[in-house]
Amino acid sequence: MIWRPQTTRSKVMVALASIVATLIVTLLVINFSTGEKQITQEIPRLYSAADPQFQRSMGIMLGPQIVEGNKVEALLNGDQIFPAMLKAIRGAKETINFETYIYWSEEIGLEFAEALSERARAGVKVHLLIDWVGSAKMDDKDLDQMRKAGVEVRYYHPLRWYNLARINNRTHRKLLVVDGRVGFTGGVGIAGQWTGNAQDPDHWRDSHFRAEGPVVAQMQAVLIDNWTKTTGKVLHGATYFPPLSKVGNSRAQVFSSSPSGGSESMHLMYLMAITAAEHDIQISASYFVPDEMTRNALIDAMKRGVRLQIILPGKNMDAEAVRSSSRGMWGDLLKAGAEISEYQPTMYHCKVMIVDKLLVSVGSTNFDDRSFQLNDESNLNIYDADFAQAQVTTFERDLKSAKRITYEQWLNRPLKEKAWEKVASWLGPLL
Numbered sequence: 392m393i394w395r396p397q398t399t400r401s402k403v404m405v406a407l408a409s410i411v412a413t414l415i416v417t418l419l420v421i422n423f424s425t426g427e428k429q430i431t432q433e434i435p436r437l438y439s440a441a442d443p444q445f446q447r448s449m450g451i452m453l454g455p456q457i458v459e460g461n462k463v464e465a466l467l468n469g470d471q472i473f474p475a476m477l478k479a480i481r482g483a484k485e486t487i488n489f490e491t492y493i494y495w496s497e498e499i500g501l502e503f504a505e506a507l508s509e510r511a512r513a514g515v516k517v518h519l520l521i522d523w524v525g526s527a528k529m530d531d532k533d534l535d536q537m538r539k540a541g542v543e544v545r546y547y548h549p550l551r552w553y554n555l556a557r558i559n560n561r562t563h564r565k566l567l568v569v570d571g572r573v574g575f576t577g578g579v580g581i582a583g584q585w586t587g588n589a590q591d592p593d594h595w596r597d598s599h600f601r602a603e604g605p606v607v608a609q610m611q612a613v614l615i616d617n618w619t620k621t622t623g624k625v626l627h628g629a630t631y632f633p634p635l636s637k638v639g640n641s642r643a644q645v646f647s648s649s650p651s652g653g654s655e656s657m658h659l660m661y662l663m664a665i666t667a668a669e670h671d672i673q674i675s676a677s678y679f680v681p682d683e684m685t686r687n688a689l690i691d692a693m694k695r696g697v698r699l700q701i702i703l704p705g706k707n708m709d710a711e712a713v714r715s716s717s718r719g720m721w722g723d724l725l726k727a728g729a730e731i732s733e734y735q736p737t738m739y740h741c742k743v744m745i746v747d748k749l750l751v752s753v754g755s756t757n758f759d760d761r762s763f764q765l766n767d768e769s770n771l772n773i774y775d776a777d778f779a780q781a782q783v784t785t786f787e788r789d790l791k792s793a794k795r796i797t798y799e800q801w802l803n804r805p806l807k808e809k810a811w812e813k814v815a816s817w818l819g820p821l822l
Contacts, residue, residue, distance in 0.1 A: 433684075433687070434662055434663060434666050434688070435666075436666050436667070439667055439668075439669040439747070440664070440667040440668055440669060440747040440749050440750055441749060445663075446642070446774060448663065449644070449664075449772065450644055453646075453659060453660055454646045454660065454772075455645060455646075457643065457644045457772075458606050458609070458642065458643060459605070459637060459641075459642050460637025460638060460640075460641075461602060461604030461605060461606045461607075461637075461638065461641040461642070462603045462604055462638045462639030462640075462641060463600055463602045463639070463641050463643065463771070463773050463775070463778060464601040464602075465598060465778075465781065465782065466577070466598065466599045466600065467597075468585075468589050468596060468597060468598075469499075469586040469594070469597075470586075470587060470588045472585070472597070472599040473499060473502075473579075473585075473586065475575070475599075476503075476567055476575055476599075477502065477503065477506050479569045479575070479601075480503070480506045480510060480567075480569060481506050481510070482569070483570055484570055485515060485516065485570050486515065486516045486517075486518075486568075486569070486626075486630050486631055487507065487510060487516070487568075487569055487570075488518045488520075488566070488567070488568045488614045488618065489566070489567045489568075490520040490564050490565070490567075490614050490617060490618070491521055491522070491525070491564070491566075491567075491581060492521075492522045492525035492563045492564065492580055492755070493522075493525045493526070493580025493581060494525065494526045494529050494581040495528035495582040495583070496528060496529050496530040496533045497528075497583045498583065499581060499585070499586050500529065500533070501533065504533055504536065504537050507519060507537060507540075507542050508537050508541075508542060509540075511541035511542045512540050512541060516543075516630070517541065518543045518545075518618055519537065519543065519544045520547055520562070520614075520617060520618055521544070521546060521547065522546070522547045522561050523548055523549040523550065524561055525562075525563075528582075543622075545618070545621050545622055546621075547561070547562040547617065547621055548562075559765055560649075560765060560766070560767070561765075561766050561767070562617060562766070562767040563755045563756075563761075563762065563767060564576075564613070564614075564617070564647075564754075564755050564767055565578065565580065565599075565754070565755050565769075566610055566613065566614045566769060568607060568610050568611045570630075570633070571607065571608070571611055571632055571633045572603065572607060572635065573603055573607065574603075574606075574607040574610040575600065575601055575602070576599070576602070576610065576645075576753065576754050576755070576769060576770075576771050577598055577742070577753055577754065577755075578598060578677065578740050578741055578754075578755065579597050579599050579740075585740075589737050590736075590737075591736070591737060592737045592738070594737060595737055595738040595739070595740045596737055596738065596740065596741065596789070597740040597741055598675075598741050598742075598785070600771060603638045604638045604639055604641070604643070605635045605637070606644065606645060606771070607635060608632055609644060610645050611632060612632075613647040615627075615631065616647075617649075641773050641774070641775040642773075642775065643771060643774065643775075644771075645769060645770070645771055645772075646660050647767070647769045647770075648756075648767070648768050648769075649768075650766075650767075655763070657763060658685075660752070660770070660772075661685065661758075661763075662684065662688050664744065664746050664750060664752065665688045666688055666691075666692070667747075668692050668747055669695075669747055670696075670697060670698065670747045670748070671697060671699075671748070672698070672700070672745070672746055673700045673701075673702075673744070673745040673782075673783060673786045674699075674743070674744050675701075675702050675741035675742065675743040675786060675789065676702070676742060676757060677738075677739060677741065677742060678710065678757040678758065678761075679701065679703050679717045679757070679758045679759070680713060680716050680720070680758065680759040681720070681759070682763070685758070686720065686723060686724060689724060689729065690723060690724065698728075698730070699724070699730065700729075700732075700786070700790070701724075701730065701731045702732050702734055702739060702741070702786065702789055702790060702793050703717065703731065703734070703739065704733065704734055704738055704740075705733030705739070705794060706733075706735070707737050707738045712815045715808070715812045715815035716812065716815035716816050718801075718808070718812055719815065719816045720816065721796070721801055725797070725798040725801055726798055731795070731796050732790060732796065734789060734792060735793060736792050739789075741789070742755065742756060742757060743782060743786070745783055748776060748780055748783055749774065749776055749779055750772060750773070750779065751772070751773045751775075751779050751782050752770050752771070752772045752773075753770060753773070754769050754770030754771055755768050755769055755770070756768040756769075756770050
């Protein structure tokens with residue numbers, strides 16, 4: 392072979408390829424990092440979840456004030472969730488604010504579109520913020536019909552040349568606030584798999600929560616913050632933030648996080664709750680890929696006698712790589728005494744943590760780096776022993792449909808599974 396010097400054209404092509412490769416690597420680094428200093432120090436245990444200092448720390452040091460006088464209702468699966476949401480929308484008199492990750496043009500999506508459009512035509516101010524990635528299966532014609540009816544529809548972080556550095560920052564929040572008085576949050580998206588009653592693999596098991604009382608103002612503030620960032624418009628006044636009376640006995644607060652500010656706050660909230668646990672922790676998680684610090688906090692809790700129970704998706708899983716990455720890190724947890732079970736009937740999409748039958752944290756946040764560092768998330772924390780006990784009852788009912796995985800079973804899993812788990816673990820931070 393005779394070596395020939397590169398032509399000018401080939402040199403230019405090589406240079407361009409090098410520039411493109413550098414840009415891609417740079418964008419990947421930017422997109423998978425928050426720019427904030429991450430939590431690296433262990434959190435000393437100074438009090439239990441029952442100690443008044445726990446709520447003071449959660450409400451003053453970490454997040455918004457814990458407010459009294461709220462009423463929170465748990466809704467199970469689409470058959471309860473969607474009728475409640477649609478009833479609230481159809482009864483709206485002044486404003487509807489809705490932020491969601493998944494919104495698809497399916498029967499349930501069109502039902503929501505019709506309800507939102509009808510209220511907009513009636514003079515209600517309707518604002519819909521949908522994630523650009525999560526709404527990929529939403530037809531433009533359906534969005535245009537809502538816009539023609541008067542619904543203000545915006546995409547969160549659509550693909551543009553000027554926001555490539557933020558393309559991996561998605562809004563994963565699920566927030567609906569009607570008239571500033573009724574709020575909904577939890578795990579559901581607007582798509583067919585969330586309809587029904589978890590009766591088969593095509594209909595998922597999930598929980599959503601309806602709230603009334605002063606905490607709804609915090610839900611509204613979180614939602615409007617992203618609307619303002621997206622549109623530059625500030626929504627305020629009595630139609631969005633009316634006076635809210637006490638309607639129940641629950642103390643509550645809304646946690647939020649975003650890479651653009653406070654991405655570590657949600658992570659720290661979970662860590663402090665785990666560290667404060669004295670008796671038991673129940674976790675319902677659709678995607679469970681906790682970092683080393685979270686795993687250590689859970690193991691430390693078990694060492695001091697805390698019972699840890701976790702329900703995760705089983706064979707019916709929409710992201711098998713996530714499941715494999717998760718299973719690969721169960722060893723130390725199982726060895727320390729964690730009771731890990733996989734839900735069998737269908738995809739398990741719940742996102743609930745119960746601590747000492749006192750605190751229930753619900754919302755959009757998963758136990759993984761994407762939720763703790765990359766996504767915009769929000770959680771509703773409820774401090775109410777009666778409400779927590781009801782959630783424990785729901786957890787125990789789900790447990791009856793789950794298969795317990797022992798440490799011995801985990802050790803003896805096939806080599807093929809172990810190999811794939813190893814590969815998936817390298818991708819863990821990206822999943």
